[in-house]
Amino acid sequence: MKSLTFVSALAAVLLLGTASGRPLNAKRAVTTEVVYVTVSVANVIVYVDENGAPYQTSTAMTTNDAATSLIVSSTTSDLAPPTLESTPAAQLPSTSDAPAPAPGPTLSQAAPELAPSEVVPPPAAVTSTAVENQTPTEPTNVPPPPPTSTPEEPTPPTQLPPPPAPQPSVIDSQDNGHSNRLGMGVTYDPFTGSQDSARCKTEEEIADEWDKMKDYKAIRIYGMGCNIIPLAVKNVIQRNQKLMAGVYMSTRGNGEDMTQVIQSLKSAVDQYAGGNWDVVQLFSVENERVNDHDMTVSSVVDAINNARGQLRSLGYNGPVGAVETVPATIQNPALCEASDVVMVNCHAFFDTNTKAEDAGQFVKSEIERVKSACNSKRVVITESGWPHQGDANGQAVPSMENQRKALDSIRSNFDGDIFLHNSFDSTWKSDWASSFNAERFWGVIH
Incomplete structure (x- = not known):
């Protein structure tokens, strides 16, 4: 009986141990x-x-x-x-519900979208040469080659790279550069002779002609050819006049070096004006080079900034800019923005519908267009005139009497900030297809 009881107790203990044992939950590798x-x-x-x-x-x-x-x-x-x-990156849709x-x-999407400033439509074709001066400008040592046989429209504006930071202008921004207005001026070149035998005028000839220009308040020169810079500074000081100086830039092989021109101007101011830059009232870096497809807008803007920087460092604080035609200026606002004052050549003679007696009103209306396009910036008319000999251009007829009428009309509409073109006939020049055989006969002093 005891054995049976012991066996039963042992079995119960075994069963209890099994039931109370730890669950099988071993960690798995x-x-x-x-x-x-x-x-x-x-x-x-x-x-x-x-x-x-x-x-x-x-x-x-x-x-x-x-x-x-x-x-x-x-x-x-x-x-x-x-x-x-x-x-x-590896999440993949199933084939049954793939979008x-x-x-x-x-x-x-295929290519970067162009910014609005990079998409520039070409300018409209020039319908009138009335605002294009087709007279060649002054070179360094010899007269420049004649212009192309047909008038050229303004160069389309090019995509501009970021221009170098311009030197700050000292012109009062409140009056848009309208201070220091010039009196009636006239343009001057130092060449004489014929196309085949052109030469520089002598110092005595230049002084004699300057005496004949004494009634004009300002004289414009185009570059440094024939040593004109020191002679011009000397003569304007002697006659209490002002000077518009400039550099003749070109990519066609006869352009001047800007630094050389500016250094020559600095030397002349030091020698004849005691270092007082007040004698120089304007400085231009080119003359109608954009209109003539000789320079790009961006290169002209760079030239303006370059010239301004050099001149400021030498003590000149007056306006610096580029001379262009009316259409080239209107169609390229970057020229307005880069220039301290806007400078344009404007000739009523090249408009077939303008008579001599209406020349001044025509020029005035063109300048209003320029002012509107250039945010009312000061505009200086750097050339305007009428030939006294040549062929008719519609209602624009060259003659001594018509030149007188045209100049009277211009003077009645402008009392300053304008240069009549030209002081004397340019016998060294030659005619071209659209000059109406008048290229040599723009002189206003006879």
Whole structure:
């Protein structure tokens, strides 16, 4: 009986030990398996023309390899489903609910969109040569070659690179540069002779002609040819006049070096004016080079900034700019913005509908257009006149009487900030297709 009781007790203890034992929850070794999945994706490319209309579609197959990590237990019993840890780049849609390919790129997506400032329409063709001065400008040592056989329209504005930081202008911004207005002026060149035998005027000839120009308040010269800079500074000081100086720039082989011109001007001011720059009231870097397709707008803007920087460092604080025709100025606002004052050549004779007695009113209306385009900046008319000999251009007829009428009309509309063109006949020049055989006969002093 005791044995039976002992056996029963032992069995109970064994059963109790089994029931109260720790659950089977041993840690399982975990391994990570990396599975590479190759997926082929179709890229649809739609080609469009310049108007945005599709004209071709193509499909390109690309292959992407995505790495997927599988975390699994080392045991084979009671395994939970494997956990997928995919990187965002490897998240792939199923084939059953894959979205449709994105639309093909449009023209603006295929290439960077141009900024508005980079899309510049070409200027309208010039319909009248009335505002284009076709007389060649002054070169360095010899007269420049005659202009092209046909009048040229202004060069389309080019895409401008960021210009160098301009030197600050000392002109009062409150009056838009209208201070220090010039009196009635006249243009002057130091050449004489004929086209085949042109030469520089002597110092005595220049002094004699300057005496004949004594009633004009300002004289314009175009460059440094024939040593004109020191002679001009000397003569204007002796007659209490002002000077508009400039550099004859060109890409056609006969242009002047800006630094050399400015240094010559500095030396003349030091020698004859005691270093007082007040004698020089304007400085131009070119004459109608944009209109004549000789220089780009950006190169002219760079030249203005370059000249201003050099002149400021030498003590000149007056206006610096470029001389252009009316249409070239209006169609290229960068020229207005870069110049301290706007400088334009404007000749009523080249408008077939303008009579001599209406020349002043025509020029005035053209200058109003320039002011409107240039934010009411001060405008100086650097050439305006009428020939006394040559062929008729419609209602514009050259003659001594008509020149007198035209000049009277100009004077009645302007009392300053204008240079009559030219002081004396330029017998060294030659005619061209649209000069109406008048190129040599613009002299206003007889």
